[in-house]
Amino acid sequence: MAEDKTGANRIKRHPFLGDAPDGETTRVIVDGNEFYGIIGEPIAMTLLANGIRTSRTMPHSGAHRGYFCGVGRCPDCAMTVDGELNVMTCTTPLRPGMVVRTQQGLGSWQENE
Amino acid sequence: MRTDEIVVIGGGPAGVSAAFTARNRGASVTLIDEQSAIGGYLRWTLSVQRGLPPQLDGRRGFEVAEMGWNVLYDSGVNVQLHSTAWGLFEDNVLGVVNPESSYQLKADKVIVASGSTDACVPFPGWELAGVMTARAALIAINVHRVLPGRRVALVGNGPEAAEVREAIETAGAEVVAHFSDLARFGAGGEGVVEWVTQGGERINIDALVTVFGSQPDPALPLQALAQTGYSELSGMHVPLRSATLETTSPGVYVVGDAGGLCSTAEASAEGRVAAEAAVEGDDLEQALEQLSETRSVERAAELSRLRPAAAAS
Numbered sequence: 001m002a003e004d005k006t007g008a009n010r011i012k013r014h015p016f017l018g019d020a021p022d023g024e025t026t027r028v029i030v031d032g033n034e035f036y037g038i039i040g041e042p043i044a045m046t047l048l049a050n051g052i053r054t055s056r057t058m059p060h061s062g063a064h065r066g067y068f069c070g071v072g073r074c075p076d077c078a079m080t081v082d083g084e085l086n087v088m089t090c091t092t093p094l095r096p097g098m099v100v101r102t103q104q105g106l107g108s109w110q111e112n113e
Numbered sequence: 114m115r116t117d118e119i120v121v122i123g124g125g126p127a128g129v130s131a132a133f134t135a136r137n138r139g140a141s142v143t144l145i146d147e148q149s150a151i152g153g154y155l156r157w158t159l160s161v162q163r164g165l166p167p168q169l170d171g172r173r174g175f176e177v178a179e180m181g182w183n184v185l186y187d188s189g190v191n192v193q194l195h196s197t198a199w200g201l202f203e204d205n206v207l208g209v210v211n212p213e214s215s216y217q218l219k220a221d222k223v224i225v226a227s228g229s230t231d232a233c234v235p236f237p238g239w240e241l242a243g244v245m246t247a248r249a250a251l252i253a254i255n256v257h258r259v260l261p262g263r264r265v266a267l268v269g270n271g272p273e274a275a276e277v278r279e280a281i282e283t284a285g286a287e288v289v290a291h292f293s294d295l296a297r298f299g300a301g302g303e304g305v306v307e308w309v310t311q312g313g314e315r316i317n318i319d320a321l322v323t324v325f326g327s328q329p330d331p332a333l334p335l336q337a338l339a340q341t342g343y344s345e346l347s348g349m350h351v352p353l354r355s356a357t358l359e360t361t362s363p364g365v366y367v368v369g370d371a372g373g374l375c376s377t378a379e380a381s382a383e384g385r386v387a388a389e390a391a392v393e394g395d396d397l398e399q400a401l402e403q404l405s406e407t408r409s410v411e412r413a414a415e416l417s418r419l420r421p422a423a424a425a426s
Contacts, residue, residue: 053243053320091147
C-alpha cells in the first residue's frame with residue numbers, strides 16, 4: 001500500500017479530525033535514499049513522517065538543526081532541494097520526484113553540478 | 114505597480130474578519146497570507162472557539178478556519194496564498210514575494226493582521242534537531258497529521274502546554290515527561306535530541322516541544338516607523354493605536370495578536386472595527402461596541418494607555 005510507504009509517524013485516524021485524506025504520493029530522494037511523501041505537504045513533513053529529524057548542519061560547529069518554528073520564520077529547516085540552496089522545507093510543498101539533501105553549513109552550488 | 118483599495122496582511126481571525134467586512138462594504142480587497150490556506154492559528158488548534166458569530170461559535174478551531182475560508186472565497190476577496198508581505202514603505206506600498214514572482218502592491222489602506230510568533234527561551238540542548246516550538250508541533254500533528262515523535266517531552270506550562278499535550282496524546286503518541294520550568298533542565302543527544310533531564314535521571318525521548326507562549330509580530334508597522342509603547346500584557350513593544358486601531362503611520366491599521374495578544378473573538382472584532390474605519394462604513398459605532406464587549410477591563414485599560422498622543426484626548 002502506497003500509504004504505508006509514506007512513513008511510520010503518520011496519524012491515520014483521529015477522534016476530532018477524522019480519517020486522514022488519501023493524498024497522492026510521490027517518491028522523494030533524501031541524501032541518496034528513497035522515501036515516499038504526500039504531494040503538496042511541506043517537505044519537512046515528509047521527512048518527519050519518515051523519522052528524519054536533521055535538516056542541516058551549522059557552518060562552524062557542525063551541530064545539527066531540524067524542523068523548529070514550523071512557519072517559515074527561523075532558518076533551521078533549510079535544505080538543498082533540486083540543487084537549490086537554503087530552501088525552507090517547512091513552507092515549501094513537496095512536488096513529484098524531488099531530490100533533497102541535508103545541507104552542510106551554507107551549502108555549495110558546486111557539489112550540485 | 115499593482116494597486117488595491119484595501120490590502121489585508123494575514124488570514125487569521127482578525128484578517129479574515131477585516132477583509133470580509135471591507136468587501137461587504139463594497140471595497141476592493143486583497144488578502145495576503147504566507148501559508149497554504151487561510152485561518153491562521155485556528156488551522157492548528159482543536160480547542161473550541163467562543164464569542165464568534167452564531168454559525169461559527171462553539172466549533173473547534175480547524176472547523177472555523179475551513180468555514181471562514183469558504184465564506185471569504187465566496188465574498189470576492191482576492192486571496193493570495195504562499196505570499197509574504199516583506200516590506201511596508203512610503204505611501205502604503207508593500208513588497209510581496211511568492212514562489213513565482215516578486216512585486217509591489219500599493220494600497221489606499223493597509224490592515225496588518227500578522228498575528229504572533231512563538232517565544233523561544235534558550236536552555237542546554239534547545240538547538241538540537243528534534244526540539245521544536247509548540248506551534249511547529251501543532252501544525253505537524255493537526256494540519257499535516259504527522260507525529261513529531263513517539264516518545265515526546267514537553268517543557269512549559271499554562272493552557273497552551275495542556276493543549277499541546279492533549280494534541281500529542283489524542284494523535285496517538287506518548288508524553289513521557291512534562292517539565293513546568295527550566296530550573297536545572299536540559300536536553301542532550303548526538304545531533305538529534307535523545308534525552309531530557311531535570312536535575313538527576315535521564316529520560317529517553319525522540320522529540321521535545323517547548324511551550325513558552327507567543328508574542329505579537331508587528332514587523333510591518335514597525336518597519337513603517339509607527340510609534341510604539343510597551344505592553345505589559347504582551348511583554349513587548351507594540352504599535353500605538355487609535356480607538357479605531359490606526360497606527361501613527363497614516364492608513365496603516367493593526368488588528369489581532371499583532372497589536373497585542375488577544376482572544377479569537379477580540380481579534381475578529383478588531384478586524385471588523387479597522388475595516389469599518391478604513392472604508393468609512395456605517396456600522397463603525399456598532400463594531401466598536403461589539404469590540405468593547407470582548408475586552409477585559411485590564412486589556413481595555415492598557416489599550417487606552419497605548420494610544421497615539423494626538424488621539425489620546
